[in-house]
Amino acid sequence: MSLVETLPASQRDILLKVDNISLSFGGVKAITNISFDIRVGEIRAIIGPNGAGKTSMLNVINGFYHPQEGTITFEGVPRPRMRPHHAATHGVARTFQNIALFRGMSTLDNIMTGRGTLMKRNLLWQALWTGPAEREEIEHREAVEKIIDFLEIQHIRKTPVGRLPYGLQKRVELGRALAAEPRLLLLDEPMAGMNREEKEDMSRFILDVNSQFGTTIALIEHDMGVVMDLSDRVVVLDYGKKIGDGTPDEVRANQDVIDAYLGVPHE
Amino acid sequence: MAGDTARLAEDTFPKLLLRNAALFGDRPAMREKDLGIWQTWTWSQMLEEVRAFSLGLRALGLQAGGKVAIVGSNRPRLYWTFAAVQSLGAVPIPVYSDAVAEEMAFVLKHAEATMAVVEDQEQVDKLIGLAKRLPKLKHIIYDDDRGLKNYDHTTLHPFDDVQDSGRSLAKADAGVVAAWEKHIHEGKGSDTSVILYTSGTTGQSKGVMLTAERCVGAARDTVAFDRLTETDETLAYLPLAWVGDHYLNYAQGMVAGFCIACPEGPETVAVDLKEIGPTFYFAPPRVFEGLLTQVMIRMEDAGALKRRIFSYFMDVAKQHGEAILDGKPVPFSARLKYALGNMLVYGPLKNVLGFSRIRVAYTAGEAIGPDLFSFFRSLGINLKQLYGQTEAFLYVTAQPDGAVRADTVGLPMANVDIRIADNGEVLFKSPGMFAGYYKDKAKTKETLTKDGYVMTGDAGFFEADGQLKIIDRAKDVGKLKDGTLFAPKYIENKLKFFPDVKEAVAFGDQRDKVCVFLNIDLTSVGNWAERNNIAYASYQELANHPDVLATMEKHVRQVNADLAREPQMAGAQIARFLVLHKELDADDGELTRTQKVRRGFIAERYQPLIDALYSGKNECDITTEVTYEDGRKGKLSARVKIRDVERFAANGMKEAAE
Numbered sequence: 056m057s058l059v060e061t062l063p064a065s066q067r068d069i070l071l072k073v074d075n076i077s078l079s080f081g082g083v084k085a086i087t088n089i090s091f092d093i094r095v096g097e098i099r100a101i102i103g104p105n106g107a108g109k110t111s112m113l114n115v116i117n118g119f120y121h122p123q124e125g126t127i128t129f130e131g132v133p134r135p136r137m138r139p140h141h142a143a144t145h146g147v148a149r150t151f152q153n154i155a156l157f158r159g160m161s162t163l164d165n166i167m168t169g170r171g172t173l174m175k176r177n178l179l180w181q182a183l184w185t186g187p188a189e190r191e192e193i194e195h196r197e198a199v200e201k202i203i204d205f206l207e208i209q210h211i212r213k214t215p216v217g218r219l220p221y222g223l224q225k226r227v228e229l230g231r232a233l234a235a236e237p238r239l240l241l242l243d244e245p246m247a248g249m250n251r252e253e254k255e256d257m258s259r260f261i262l263d264v265n266s267q268f269g270t271t272i273a274l275i276e277h278d279m280g281v282v283m284d285l286s287d288r289v290v291v292l293d294y295g296k297k298i299g300d301g302t303p304d305e306v307r308a309n310q311d312v313i314d315a316y317l318g319v320p321h322e
Numbered sequence: 323m324a325g326d327t328a329r330l331a332e333d334t335f336p337k338l339l340l341r342n343a344a345l346f347g348d349r350p351a352m353r354e355k356d357l358g359i360w361q362t363w364t365w366s367q368m369l370e371e372v373r374a375f376s377l378g379l380r381a382l383g384l385q386a387g388g389k390v391a392i393v394g395s396n397r398p399r400l401y402w403t404f405a406a407v408q409s410l411g412a413v414p415i416p417v418y419s420d421a422v423a424e425e426m427a428f429v430l431k432h433a434e435a436t437m438a439v440v441e442d443q444e445q446v447d448k449l450i451g452l453a454k455r456l457p458k459l460k461h462i463i464y465d466d467d468r469g470l471k472n473y474d475h476t477t478l479h480p481f482d483d484v485q486d487s488g489r490s491l492a493k494a495d496a497g498v499v500a501a502w503e504k505h506i507h508e509g510k511g512s513d514t515s516v517i518l519y520t521s522g523t524t525g526q527s528k529g530v531m532l533t534a535e536r537c538v539g540a541a542r543d544t545v546a547f548d549r550l551t552e553t554d555e556t557l558a559y560l561p562l563a564w565v566g567d568h569y570l571n572y573a574q575g576m577v578a579g580f581c582i583a584c585p586e587g588p589e590t591v592a593v594d595l596k597e598i599g600p601t602f603y604f605a606p607p608r609v610f611e612g613l614l615t616q617v618m619i620r621m622e623d624a625g626a627l628k629r630r631i632f633s634y635f636m637d638v639a640k641q642h643g644e645a646i647l648d649g650k651p652v653p654f655s656a657r658l659k660y661a662l663g664n665m666l667v668y669g670p671l672k673n674v675l676g677f678s679r680i681r682v683a684y685t686a687g688e689a690i691g692p693d694l695f696s697f698f699r700s701l702g703i704n705l706k707q708l709y710g711q712t713e714a715f716l717y718v719t720a721q722p723d724g725a726v727r728a729d730t731v732g733l734p735m736a737n738v739d740i741r742i743a744d745n746g747e748v749l750f751k752s753p754g755m756f757a758g759y760y761k762d763k764a765k766t767k768e769t770l771t772k773d774g775y776v777m778t779g780d781a782g783f784f785e786a787d788g789q790l791k792i793i794d795r796a797k798d799v800g801k802l803k804d805g806t807l808f809a810p811k812y813i814e815n816k817l818k819f820f821p822d823v824k825e826a827v828a829f830g831d832q833r834d835k836v837c838v839f840l841n842i843d844l845t846s847v848g849n850w851a852e853r854n855n856i857a858y859a860s861y862q863e864l865a866n867h868p869d870v871l872a873t874m875e876k877h878v879r880q881v882n883a884d885l886a887r888e889p890q891m892a893g894a895q896i897a898r899f900l901v902l903h904k905e906l907d908a909d910d911g912e913l914t915r916t917q918k919v920r921r922g923f924i925a926e927r928y929q930p931l932i933d934a935l936y937s938g939k940n941e942c943d944i945t946t947e948v949t950y951e952d953g954r955k956g957k958l959s960a961r962v963k964i965r966d967v968e969r970f971a972a973n974g975m976k977e978a979a980e
Contacts, residue, residue, distance in 0.1 A: 200357035205468060210589035212358065263443075263469040 067094040069128075070271050071116065071239060076125035078111055085111040086122070087295045093239065098265055099273045100282045103292035104315060109275045110152060112292065113241050116273070117149055118142035130238070144172045148237035150228045152244045152275075158217035162227050165216055166202055169234025170195045202230045205267070206260060222253035226260070233264065240264070242274040246281055254278065258285055279316075283307065291315065333511030334534040336409040338576040340506060343369040346552045346579045352398045353583040355594060363398065365579070373502060375399075375481070376406035377488030382437065382461050382479070386411030389433045389517075391459075393417045393426070393449075394441025396558040396567070396584045399465045399481055403439045404572060408515060408534075409506050415517045415529075416563035419445065425527070427452045429519050432761065433529060434458050439481070442466040446478065511535025517760050518565050518712050529760030530565075530712045540715045540754025541573040543736045547720065548682045552579035554601045555679075559591045566686075569716040569754075570604050595676030603683040607690040610705075613675060614697055635663035636700075643668075643700025648724045668701045677703050684708050684720070691819040692728035699726070707731050709792060713769065713776050714738075715754030719790045730789035731782075740790065741775060746807070747796040748782045749775035781809065783890055793891075798921070800831025806893030808836065810921060813894065816881045822846040823877060825906050827919050828896070829932060835897035837935040839924070840874055841865075841905055862960055865901045871965060874901055878967045886970035895969040898935050900942075902928075903960035909949045931962060940964055 071093040078086040086108045093099045101109050114120040116127065118137040127134045129145065137145075148169070156165050174181075174195065180188040203209055206226050211219055216227055225245060232240055245261065246254045258281055264270050276282045282289060283303040291299035291306055293315040299306050306312055332338045342351065347366040354361050363371065384390065390407045392414055394400050407414040415433045417426055419441065426448060430438070436458055438449055446464050450473075453459070463479045464470060470478070492498050515534035519527045544550075556575070560567040575582050580602070585594040621632050642656040652660075672678045683698075683705045690707070698705045708720035709731035718740065721732035734740045738752040749771060756776075758766040769777055781799040782792040793799065793809040800808045810828040813836065817826035825841035842865055851858055851867075858864040882895040906912040912924050925932055927946070934942035945959040 197357060204357060207587065209355075209358070209586045210593070259469070266469060266472050 067096060069093070070095045070130060071273075072128040073112075073116070074126045074128070076112075076115060076122045076127070078108075078115060078120055078122045085295055086115070086292075088125075089292070089295075089297045090125075091290045091297065091300055093271060093273055094288075096265070096269050096271055097287040098261070098285055099271075100286035100289045101273065101275050101292065102277075102279070102282055102289055106294075107292040107315075108295040109292055110243060111295075113149065113243055113273070113275060116142075116239075117147060117241060140172070143235060146236075146238035147241065148232040148235040148239075149241035150225070150232050150243060150245060152247060154221075154224050154228055156216045156224060156228055156231070159215055161213045161215055162208060162211050162219070162230075163199065163203070163213060165227055166199045166230045166234050167195065169231035170198065172235055198236075199234060202233050205233075205263070206230050222249050222256075225249070225253075225257065229257075229260065229264075233268075233270075238271060240270050240272045242272060242276075244275050244277060246276060246278055254281060261285060333538055334408065334506070334509045334513065335405055335515065335538070335573070335576050336506040336509060338538065339365075339369055339372060339405050339409075340503060342552075342576065342579045349552055349579065350555075350581040351575075351579075352401065353581060353598070354398045355584075355586040355590070355597075358586075360583075360597070368398075368402065371399075371485070372402045372405045372409065373499065374485040374488040374492065375402055376409045377491050377498065377502060378484035378486070379406060379412075379437070379488075380410055381487050381491060382484065384410055384412050384437060388412040388437070389415055389435045391415050391417050391430050391433065391435040391438040392440075392562065393438060393445045394419050394465065394562065395588060396560075396562060397441060397465055398582075398584055400439065400441065400562060401558075401572060401582065401584075404516070405576075408509075409502065411505070411509060411513060413514050413517055415519070416568065417519065418521065418561055418563045420561075423448050423452055427455050429527065429529075430456050430459060433517060433519075437461045437463065439463045440465070443469040446470060446473070509534070511538070514757065516568065518563065518568060520712055521564075528762060528765055531757045531760050532715050532754070533757050536754050536757070537569075537573055537715055538577060539737075540717060540752065541569065541577040543753060544717050544720070545574055545578045547722070547736065548602070550574060550578040550580060550602060550682070554578060554580035554681070555583060555598060556580065556602045557583050557585060557591070557595055557598050557600045557676075559585050559588070559594075560604070565710075565712040565716050566604060570602070570684075573715075574602075592676070596674065597676075599676055599679040601679050601681045603677070603680050605683075605685060606687040607685050607694070608688075610685060610690070610698060611694055614694055617671065617675075632667055635659075635667040638663050639668065639700035640696065643702060644696060647699055647702055647704065648726070664702065672701055672703065677701075680704065682706070686710065686731070689815040690728060693819070695728040709790060711778060713756045713778075714750060714752045715756065717754065718748075718750050718752060718778075721789070725787070725789070727789065730785055730791045732790065733788055734790070739775075742783060743771075743777075745796060746781040746783065746793075746799055748778045748780050748790070748792070750778065751775050802830055802836070802894065803832065803834045804893070807890060808894045809891070812891065813838070813881065813885070813896065814919070816884060817877065820877045822850070822873065825913075825919060827906075827921055827924050829921075829925060829935075830894065833936060835936075836894050837932075838878070838896055838899045839928070839931070840899055840901045842870060842874070842901060844905070861905055862903045862958070865903060866960070866963065871901060871963060874899065875965050875967060882967060882969050886972055889972060892970075892972035896967055897969065898964055898966050900931060900935065900962050900964045902931075903944065903962050904946060904948060904958055907949075910947075934962075935964060 069092045074090045076086055076089045101112055103109050111120060115122050118139045118141060121136050174191060176188045176191055203212055208226055211223060216224055246257050265272055286303060288301060289303055289306045290297060291312045298311040298315055299309040332341050342365045348364050350362045351365040351368040352363045390412055392400055392403050404414045415435060417429050438459060440446055440462060446462060449462055461477050461479060463481055463484055465481045467480055511534050513534050514531050515537045517529045517531050519529050556571055558567060558571045571582050583598045585591045621629060638659045642652050642660055645652050646660055680703050683703055685705060686708045706721040706726050708717060710716040710718045717735045718738055719732040719734050738750055741749045743749055751774060779796050780792050781794050781796040782790055785791055794811040798810055802808050808830045813828045814826040817823050822843050823840055824843040827839040828836060830836035844861055847864055847870060851864060864870060878896050878899050885891045885895050913919055930944050931942055941961055941963050943961050945957055947955055948958050949955055
């Protein structure tokens, strides 16, 4: 166990910091002046009612949306305007709210695509598939097999994902994100639409990813019980504004958060 | 002959391990699929792994007589643990990995286990949760480290670390290995080899103590019976704590020196089976039933030509397959057709199922339908039946090649002595017989007769050809008023072999005739209704349909005809029957959670129907309370029709219906 992991979350190094981010689409303000940070090795939840700006926030971190104001600092370096694939090559991977897998491809191949950014041989080498390209493929296949083993999906290794039940597809998607060996893993509602047992399994996998690989995780989730049990710290958004930030207990006691969830008239 | 005497010198499993490493050093002993690739350990590699772990356990403080719980699925390391623990003269105690914490606590506490070797985090969590109730449990060793990195490791050890400490001990001093082997040779056959806890379906689970020489002795008999050798191979997928797995795989594997392959995970068994192609295979009847259903469903999706080829050659197999398997005379033309069928259908089908290389396959545990049994045998799979229990270290009877039948469980195994008690209960004495229940002398005494036979609790009798037939649990067997033997489960099973009968409940104890309740199988009968344009809105409506009742009557008459052919059973033919207006359900307490009928409860609940059956009425009104899946309760009323059924004279002649 490294020294970092034994520290409480509040004293670890900051992995990602967002400062005064504002994002609007035409006249609609999706995010207004939000700042928070994500520390190395923690599980950070972003919660809030529908339309609070959670997924927008994730898309900003992911480089998919470009905020009109504010700065993002990743691993101590301020990040310029970037494309999503830059984010991927710089150690950020994600899953999607509405599963985005290649439905006709097998579980194995889907997870293999997650290794794409790590493959060094060019198209020609890979087409010839000899020497270094073959060695490289074996290396990546081993990494993928380790993920398959970790997520306990050996039995669907060769099944086209379109045929899999929803809960398993979510797991495959997590596998693909893990395959990129990210330093920051973004999970957009990893447990949406799951039954209780599937949720428990998924929670276990998220905790295991965090403890086994030391991956920092930022997740959006609706199920309050799950969020409070899983996360080290929670940031709460409502109508694009930050209304709370802290440990699950602090957030639970925050009057603004209670109001946002139970509903009070906004003036 | 010298070899034989040398062989008999090995009366414990660790001694057999040393022998196998010497005799078959380079032959495969274990396989496991890891990261998608089959890994193999030879007998000499396995000896090294076992030795390292064993020395590591001793360094942790395990001594002769100590108890070590083993919890998990079929992993090579857990099989090694058995041998490693036994090498030290300690006793391994496998525990069902799906046991709830409560059951696990009972077993570990009762066994006074000081160490536990477990598969993964799930089991570690269970044991940590029980720590307060298990003060004697000092060390937990785990195989798979996923999610365990941040746990407190004062009493928790990775399997690798224990092996490493064993290896460094062996490296530091060569004498350690010699002493370890010497200790094995000093082990006695009368030592307890393993304690297997019964699953506890009938009350609190009991620890069945088995001694090494009896385990090895029993395994020797069956290995010789089926001519198993070091070239055989099995796939270990049955629960580690079940006597079947410990016997069929661990004990027979050690004695014969064959290779045990461990599947990648519980869900991958079907694929792994196909890849390994075992030569020895065991599965309970429901597994075979599942396979048959799968084959039939897939065939229905196949093209017309394929379907015709399949059905033509399956008919050929049905006619001649079993005769060819048993080596009976078959016309040359039939052999030719069968050979062609083997090329086109049976061979590929067996390959898909992973049965291409099977030499010996067994099924046991419950009655198997004759059609189901014949299907697999007619493909050329040497499927046989055996009868046994934990107290016997599995085998009591088994069917020899060439004398296989669907309705019996075979001849007594070599050196097994069977007696039928006056009440019909099967009693036995066998080489693998248990030494007693652990810490429960009273129960041991209850299970043994005065002259040392084990009471099985099952009722049965011998057929004319010497094969044993098990009919029911002894306590459920009753008598009709005229003294005729009445075995409800035997009758119910015969009815349930029809695919459109889901459940059957037979009554007759202390009454003048046998009557039954039936439940139709909604899927199967519903399919039939759809094909015949019969509209129905509910189970109740379909169950009451005149055509359905007519089909059921035909089935019951068929069962009566079958029973008439058996002298012991002819008197207990079914006089009247009715089809229940609702499906029997565990939520209403009519079935146990393992889907067994609770006859007494059903009789009480449907008292008016029973009265109507025995009073000669032709229909009866009944209102029943039902519990829906969400817990709400409702009432269900129906008018149930009752039918009389033709009965046959004992020699098969018709007898006037009452």
